[in-house]
Amino acid sequence: MTIVSLCGQPEDLCLCKAERLKMELLQGGDESGGESDSFDWNSEDEREIENFQSSSLRLTVPNGAVLTGSGEASPSAGPSNSKVFDHFVSMGFPREMVSKVIEEYGNGTTSPNLSKDFVRKMKTNYLKNFSRTRRNASKLFLLSLLWYGIWGYLSGFLRPHHFLVKGGTPLKYAKVIESSPQPQQRIEPNHCSLVLESPHQPQVKIEPDLSSSEGGVSSWENSDSDALSDEEEMTKSLRGSDNIVLTLVKMGYKQDEALIAIERLGCNSSVDELIDFIGVAQMAKAEDALLPPEEKPGISKLNKRRYYELEVLGRKRPKSCEKRIISEDDDEPLHLPNPMIGFGVPTEPAIIKHRRLPDDAVGPPYFYYENVALAPKGVWQTISRFLYEVEPEFVDSKFFCAAARKRGYIHNLPIENRFPLLPLPPRTIHEAFPLTRKWWPSWDTRTKLNCLQTAIGSAKLTERIRKALENYDGEPPEDVQRFVLEQCRKWNLVWVGRNKVAPLEPDEVETLLGFPRNHTRGGGISRTDRYKSLGNSFQVDTVAYHLSVLKDMYPNGMNILSLFSGIGGAEVALHRLGIPLKNVVSVEKSEVNRNIVRSWWEQTNQKGNLIDLDDVQQLNGDRIEKLMNTFGGFDLIVGGSPCNNLAGSNRVSRDGLEGKESSLFFDYCRILDLVKNIMTTNQ
DNA sequence: TTGATGATGAGTCTCATG
DNA sequence: CATGAGACTCATCATCAA
Numbered sequence: 218m219t220i221v222s223l224c225g226q227p228e229d230l231c232l233c234k235a236e237r238l239k240m241e242l243l244q245g246g247d248e249s250g251g252e253s254d255s256f257d258w259n260s261e262d263e264r265e266i267e268n269f270q271s272s273s274l275r276l277t278v279p280n281g282a283v284l285t286g287s288g289e290a291s292p293s294a295g296p297s298n299s300k301v302f303d304h305f306v307s308m309g310f311p312r313e314m315v316s317k318v319i320e321e322y323g324n325g326t327t328s329p330n331l332s333k334d335f336v337r338k339m340k341t342n343y344l345k346n347f348s349r350t351r352r353n354a355s356k357l358f359l360l361s362l363l364w365y366g367i368w369g370y371l372s373g374f375l376r377p378h379h380f381l382v383k384g385g386t387p388l389k390y391a392k393v394i395e396s397s398p399q400p401q402q403r404i405e406p407n408h409c410s411l412v413l414e415s416p417h418q419p420q421v422k423i424e425p426d427l428s429s430s431e432g433g434v435s436s437w438e439n440s441d442s443d444a445l446s447d448e449e450e451m452t453k454s455l456r457g458s459d460n461i462v463l464t465l466v467k468m469g470y471k472q473d474e475a476l477i478a479i480e481r482l483g484c485n486s487s488v489d490e491l492i493d494f495i496g497v498a499q500m501a502k503a504e505d506a507l508l509p510p511e512e513k514p515g516i517s518k519l520n521k522r523r524y525y526e527l528e529v530l531g532r533k534r535p536k537s538c539e540k541r542i543i544s545e546d547d548d549e550p551l552h553l554p555n556p557m558i559g560f561g562v563p564t565e566p567a568i569i570k571h572r573r574l575p576d577d578a579v580g581p582p583y584f585y586y587e588n589v590a591l592a593p594k595g596v597w598q599t600i601s602r603f604l605y606e607v608e609p610e611f612v613d614s615k616f617f618c619a620a621a622r623k624r625g626y627i628h629n630l631p632i633e634n635r636f637p638l639l640p641l642p643p644r645t646i647h648e649a650f651p652l653t654r655k656w657w658p659s660w661d662t663r664t665k666l667n668c669l670q671t672a673i674g675s676a677k678l679t680e681r682i683r684k685a686l687e688n689y690d691g692e693p694p695e696d697v698q699r700f701v702l703e704q705c706r707k708w709n710l711v712w713v714g715r716n717k718v719a720p721l722e723p724d725e726v727e728t729l730l731g732f733p734r735n736h737t738r739g740g741g742i743s744r745t746d747r748y749k750s751l752g753n754s755f756q757v758d759t760v761a762y763h764l765s766v767l768k769d770m771y772p773n774g775m776n777i778l779s780l781f782s783g784i785g786g787a788e789v790a791l792h793r794l795g796i797p798l799k800n801v802v803s804v805e806k807s808e809v810n811r812n813i814v815r816s817w818w819e820q821t822n823q824k825g826n827l828i829d830l831d832d833v834q835q836l837n838g839d840r841i842e843k844l845m846n847t848f849g850g851f852d853l854i855v856g857g858s859p860c861n862n863l864a865g866s867n868r869v870s871r872d873g874l875e876g877k878e879s880s881l882f883f884d885y886c887r888i889l890d891l892v893k894n895i896m897t898t899n900q
Numbered sequence: 901t902t903g904a905t906g907a908t909g910a911g912t913c914t915c916a917t918g
Numbered sequence: 919c920a921t922g923a924g925a926c927t928c929a930t931c932a933t934c935a936a
Contacts, residue, residue, distance in 0.1 A: 553913085589928060591912070622928080671929060675905055706925080743903055753928050783928095857928085865927030868909050 551597050551609065553590065557623055559610035563637040563762065564644075571633060578605035578629045581896045582778075582850070584889055585630065585764065585787070587755065587857030588882075589864050590623040593873050596863060597625055600874070603886045605629075610763075614756035618642045619649040620666040620709070620729045622756045624857075631766045638761045638793050642731065646711065649729065656712035660698050666709045666721075669729060670866055671752030673720035674708030686716040723747040730786075731757025731793075733817075737784055740812035750810055755786025755857065761794050767853065774799040774825065776848050778892065780833060780856030780885055781805065785814035787855040792821060799825045800848045804833050804856075833884040841891050850896050854889055858882040 561567025586604060590597075590611045597609055604627045614622035617637070643649040645664045647657070682701050686693055693701070701718075704710065710718035723744060724734050730751060737747045764787070767775065774797030779787050782805040791798060801818075805811050811829045818827045828844070830836065845851065861867060862876020874882055 555914090587928095591927060593911075621926085623926090624928080667925095668927060670927075672905095677906070703925090707927095745903060745905090749929095751928090755928095860928050861930090864929060865911065867927090867929040869930045871910080871929085 551601070553611050556616070557590070557611050557613035558616055559612040559626070560632040561635070562612065562616040563641065564616055569632075572608075574629055575606045578607045580893070581852070581900075582889075582892055583628070583630055583767070583853045585626065585628040585760075585853065585855040586885060587624055587626050587760070589860045590625045591865055592625075592860075592863040593871065596874055600625075600882065601627060603883070604889075612759055614759045615644070615665045617644070617756060617758040617762065618729050618731065619644055619646050620756075621668050622759070623668070624756075624759070626760075626763060628763065630763060634766060634769075635762055636765045638731070638758050638765075638790075642729075642758055650711055650725070653711045653713060656714055656717070658692070658712070660692060661702060661705065661712070663702075663706070666711075666729070667706055669709065669721070669726055669752055671749040673748055674704070674710050674718075678704060678708065679710070679718055679720075682710075682718055683716045723751065726751045729756075730754055731759075731761070732784070732786075732789060736789075736817060737813055740809060740816060742809045742813070746809055750784050750807070750813070753860075754783050755790065757786055757790045757793065760786060761790035764790055764796075764853075764855075765794055767791075768794050768796050771796060771852060773797065775852040776800045776850065777802070778851040778854045778888070779803045780854065780888065781858055781881070782810065782814055782829075782856065783807075784810050785817055788814065789817065792823075797825065798823055801825060801827050802844055802851075803827060803829045804831070804836065805829065806831055833881060833888065836884075836888050836891075838891050841888065842895055845892070845895055845899075850899065851892055854885075854892060856885060858885050 556565065558565045558567075560569050560572070584604070586600070588600065590613075601607060601609055607627050607629060609625040609627050610632075611623070611625045614620065614624070619642075646666060647654050647664070682704060685697055685701065689697070692698075705718055708720060710720055713719045721729070723737060726748070727734055727736050732751075732754075737750055742750070775791065776799050777787070777791070779785075779801060782788070782803040785803070788798065788801060788803070803811070803814055805814065808831070811831065815827065815829065826848075858881050859878035862870055862872040862879035863874070864871070870876060872879070874880060
């Protein structure tokens with residue numbers, strides 16, 4: 218039997234839950250009668266989890282000890298599958314998950330096609346469990362942590378910050394240590410102590426890893442202090458809240474923090490809620506503590522974060538400055554800035570000048586992840602959760618060039634002292650395409666193009682528009698204007714003659730996206746594929762602006778791991794920034810894209826080495842370690858995983874992160890984790 | 901076999917209005 | 919604040935001609 222004890226909240230609460238869970242598990246897991254939060258144990262997901270529970274248990278802890286549960290963990294399939302088993306385990310998937318899926322797929326897992334399904338199946342299992350965990354944090358959290366998360370964590374597939382307690386407080390700093398049974402640890406803020414016991418096995422304990430704040434490389438340390446300033450000292454009477462304040466202070470919080478939290482949430486708030494509030498407050502403060510105080514409206518309907526922004530920081534966001542994406546199973550909002558300028562763009566003053574990264578995100582390597590901003594609800598929450606809870610930076614490339622490109626970026630780069638590529642590219646259609654001005658009708662008021670996509674408008678549409686317009690000498694009637702404008706916006710058509718519109722040429726798209734002209738030409742690539750590759754690419758100026766902070770840090774050049782490289786947007790950006798590329802490992806599925814990058818590499822007389830691979834799944838632990846040993850680790854991992862299943866244009870398979878291609882995001886995470894672990898070990 | 905073409909909406913956010 | 923119209927979106931697939 219396994220027992221879990223959680224502490225991110227008062228000990229009595231925590232033990233109470235643990236005891237209850239223990240009883241529930243002993244009783245076979247069906248406790249639907251006595252719980253206030255109802256839970257459908259008959260749903261498909263839960264059956265899946267139950268099945269998972271009943272499967273064999275085997276834990277391998279980092280020190281090599283093996284914990285074996287009710288059954289044997291090696292794949293039930295024959296020797297033909299052991300290779301598959303080892304393969305996926307070496308990729309970082311939990312042994313149990315691999316075992317389970319091999320059982321489901323039987324001997325067929327050796328075929329290449331099924332291997333892909335196999336991986337998808339594992340990722341889907343993972344996601345479902347993970348999502349469900351979040352949905353029912355108070356109960357299933359414990360169960361799936363018990364039956365699934367621990368395996369994932371011990372196998373390196375889950376990270377500490379994936380374990381979340383009620384209110385979304387991440388359980389940080391966790392590491393696995395071997396220890397003998399001992400009394401409950403002292404409760405710390407942001408502290409989760411998780412104990413596994415088994416009559417047959419040694420005890421495993423997850424507890425705070427304080428070393429992460431001790432031994433970091435200086436350049437990776439956060440410059441911000443997370444302590445509240447003394448200016449915020451309050452002189453309020455403690456009254457009936459004395460005990461709660463005392464509790465919080467004993468837990469390591471400052472008295473003024475506790476007082477503010479109690480004042481805002483009321484004396485009847487639980488310690489759990491108060492801790493959550495203080496945590497949010499600290500993050501919000503770190504995000505921006507310098508804005509001047511403004512008037513303070515009523516707080517009755519504001520959430521905790523807004524409380525802190527308004528009351529403690531004296532900060533007031535403009536009403537139209539953000540929108541919220543609220544996932545169906547999570548009430549944590551993500552903010553899409555309006556204007557969508559992230560931490561600032563060259564032409565707009567930055568709202569946020571500094572930020573505090575979650576501790577897990579700090580440390581080599583730097584990473585830079587990109588995907589479409591307008592993904593289905595909840596996707597960015599998930600992406601952020603998997604990338605150390607770093608908040609996405611949403612930027613529209615229309616602030617860098619003449620075409621819109623709304624993208625989210627998650628990275629652990631500094632955001633101070635960024636600089637743009639020069640010369641600044643034209644930022645209006647007329648500046649970018651001066652020849653079109655002659656034919657541009659006054660009633661077409663566009664100054665920016667919409668997002669450059671993978672498909673272009675047809676000649677037939679152009680012809681239809683021409684015919685619709687040629688019936689009129691002067692200005693066409695309003696309905697014709699509306700039709701033409703709608704099509705022009707939809708297909709990014711520009712005026713190239715009298716009554717004549719046309720889609721952009723591939724080299725024009727290249728220029729807009731910041732690539733050298735003819736970057737995608739040659740190598741036998743078709744015109745259609747050029748549009749497709751370009752449509753899937755970075756906007757170089759935007760990415761270069763974010764990466765520009767690396768220039769002073771790496772005057773001698775960088776080692777790059779470029780995943781889902783496409784036509785090499787990141788490489789081009791770094792090159793245009795003047796950052797030498799020492800060793801670039803580029804992973805790209807499309808052969809024509811690899812040829813394009815290889816061709817660019819040679820044409821620009823790069824001095825370094827370019828290693829290109831065609832499949833991220835080739836990058837297992839061994840491969841990565843060998844590569845890293847060859848040239849001493851990666852300085853930057855960059856890439857945007859496939860957006861096919863996230864993009865709004867996809868009418869067929871907009872399946873979210875679980876989609877066939879978009880699920881490769883989890884390979885990005887897996888590889889980032891592997892590199893991070895290796896670099897941490899080698900430090 | 902390959903490249904080009906045209907038909908195929910839903911989901912979500914923005915904004916004006918009352 | 920509720921509502922509805924308008925706007926936008928790193929796409930996919932069957933089909934056909936070369």
